[in-house]
Amino acid sequence: MEIRELVSQIAKERLAPLASENDRSGTFPEEAIRVLGEAGLPGLIISEAYGGVGEVRSTFAAVVQELAKGCASTALIYTSHSVVAKAIEIAGSDALREKWLPEMLRCRALGAFAVHERDSGSNSGAIATKAVRNGGSYIVNGSKFFITSGGEADVYLVLVRTDPAKGSQGLSALLIEKNAPGLSFGRVEDKMGLRSTSSREMFFSDCRVPAENLIGAEGEGQQVLGKSVVGWGFYGAAAISVGVAKAALEIAVRHAKERVIAGQPIGTHHAVQFMISKMMLGSESAEAYLEACAAKADASPESAALHGFKAKLFASEMALEVTDKAIQVLGGHGYCRDYVVERLFRDARGLTLHFKTSEWLRQDVARAALGL
Numbered sequence: 001m002e003i004r005e006l007v008s009q010i011a012k013e014r015l016a017p018l019a020s021e022n023d024r025s026g027t028f029p030e031e032a033i034r035v036l037g038e039a040g041l042p043g044l045i046i047s048e049a050y051g052g053v054g055e056v057r058s059t060f061a062a063v064v065q066e067l068a069k070g071c072a073s074t075a076l077i078y079t080s081h082s083v084v085a086k087a088i089e090i091a092g093s094d095a096l097r098e099k100w101l102p103e104m105l106r107c108r109a110l111g112a113f114a115v116h117e118r119d120s121g122s123n124s125g126a127i128a129t130k131a132v133r134n135g136g137s138y139i140v141n142g143s144k145f146f147i148t149s150g151g152e153a154d155v156y157l158v159l160v161r162t163d164p165a166k167g168s169q170g171l172s173a174l175l176i177e178k179n180a181p182g183l184s185f186g187r188v189e190d191k192m193g194l195r196s197t198s199s200r201e202m203f204f205s206d207c208r209v210p211a212e213n214l215i216g217a218e219g220e221g222q223q224v225l226g227k228s229v230v231g232w233g234f235y236g237a238a239a240i241s242v243g244v245a246k247a248a249l250e251i252a253v254r255h256a257k258e259r260v261i262a263g264q265p266i267g268t269h270h271a272v273q274f275m276i277s278k279m280m281l282g283s284e285s286a287e288a289y290l291e292a293c294a295a296k297a298d299a300s301p302e303s304a305a306l307h308g309f310k311a312k313l314f315a316s317e318m319a320l321e322v323t324d325k326a327i328q329v330l331g332g333h334g335y336c337r338d339y340v341v342e343r344l345f346r347d348a349r350g351l352t353l354h355f356k357t358s359e360w361l362r363q364d365v366a367r368a369a370l371g372l
Contacts, residue, residue: 003044003055004062010035011070019071022196023343026188028152029196032074033081036067037107045082045232046089050101057232057294057304061239065287068243069250072347073196075243076354077110079236080148084111084157087173087228091216096175100155112153113229114144114202122360124159124222125168129204131160133211138162138174140182140207148354150200151185154178157228158202159221171221175213182207193346194354226305229355234308235297237355238290241312241319241348245283248319248326248344252276255330266329275329279322286315306368313361319348 014035022029036042045060046052060082068075085104088096088111103109120126129142140160147156156176163170176183186201216224253276256267266272293311297304323345327334334341352358 003059004066006039007041007063007066008069010039011066015067015070015074019073019196020340020343022071022073024195024337026190026195028149028198029071029074029077030152032071033077033107033110036074036078037105040105041078042081042085042107043105045086046101046105050089050097051105052089052101056298057235058291058298060232061235061242061290061294064236064239065243065246068240069247071196072240072244072344072351073194075236075240076194076197077149079233079240080113081107081111081153082236083228083233084113084155086232087113087157087215087224088175090227091173091220091224092175093212095212096215100175104155109154110149110152111155111157112147112149113157113159113225113233114147114150115159115225115229116146117143118145122356124171124225127159127161127171129158129160130164131162131172131174131209133162134208136211138209138211138214140174140176140204140209143201143203145186145201146189146199147202148197148199150198150202151178151188152198156202157215157225159225162218162221166219168222169219172218173215173221173224174209175215176204176207176209177213180207180209191350193343193348193350195346227301230308231297231301231304234305234312234355235290235294237351238286238293238308238311238315241315241351242283242287242290244344244348244351245279245286245315245319245322248323248341248348249276249279249283251339251341251344252279252326252329255333259330272329275325279325282318282322286318289314306365309356309361309364312355313358313365316348316351317358320345320352323348 043052131138162172189199290311293307326341
């Protein structure tokens with residue numbers, strides 16, 4: 001696949017060399033995002049009618065996987081940006097598409113989404129941020145937390161409650177610009193992993209948003225997110241885990257060949273071989289399962305959410321196990337920050353929390369199987 005080879009080269013030459021230092025300093029990878037924009041990658045899943053390429057989920061997942069091998073934080077920022085652009089394409093007005101998509105497809109404007117709140121966690125139906133219609137505007141009050149690209153993105157897809165009496169049917173999606181009056185940001189969270197994503201809290205204090213920034217109709221917030229963040233983002237999240245696992249496997253295999261103790265490469269020992277084989281089977285199984293889930297979602301878009309949940313759950317749990325074993329193969333070296341597998345393990349741990357926790361996903365998958 002030509003696009004995958006291009007992205008692999010970008011990841012190796014432009015992302016990986018900066019990933020560890022950005023992780024240590026918590027620096028947002030502006031240069032990496034600029035490179036992705038120059039390569040036209042943000043237009044991958046946007047239809048040709050709006051200047052994109054119109055690729056399917058399996059291609060999107062393959063691209064994100066390659067990016068994650070170089071830098072998981074950059075891959076997460078790219079995934080978040082892509083699904084916001086997708087939401088604008090799917091449900092935005094012509095005016096919003098014309099304003100934002102040309103800029104977003106080249107990363108001249110960066111997008112992010114804001115759903116989670118302190119008192120709602122992964123349960124989007126429990127959000128409390130309100131938006132009240134006032135003439136030609138919405139007045140937004142509330143907060144969001146753990147927002148990827150917080151304070152760095154130019155525009156945010158925000159889930160708000162426009163009609164408290166209607167429960168989940170009273171949720172809507174607003175596109176809120178970074179410089180909107182009444183919007184402010186908290187400090188960058190000092191996270192264990194994925195440290196370059198500028199994860200911040202957002203605060204809305206009588207934040208005035210033009211009514212034309214509504215994405216979809218009032219009450220369609222869950223549907224908008226379902227077709228973008230869920231319908232595409234979960235495949236990106238799963239792909240990040242697969243990419244992290246494959247990067248860890250490559251490092252472990254190389255170390256097992258090169259590390260010599262008592263005159264023998266450690267890879268000659270059965271204990272190391274067993275770990276390598278399990279890592280290989282895990283990463284390849286998750287990649288194959290992700291491809292199968294993506295293909296099913298592309299063939300039947302109404303099934304995209306469930307297949308995305310399953311792929312993300314399997315891949316994120318697998319990546320945690322594979323990166324843990326990679327540290328074991330490297331021994332004490334793997335426990336040191338000078339070695340990349342230490343960062344990969346921390347990133348993998350965070351991926352069991354992003355885009356819904358593993359516990360929420362297990363519940364969602366089981367409920368679907370039980371018809372609940």
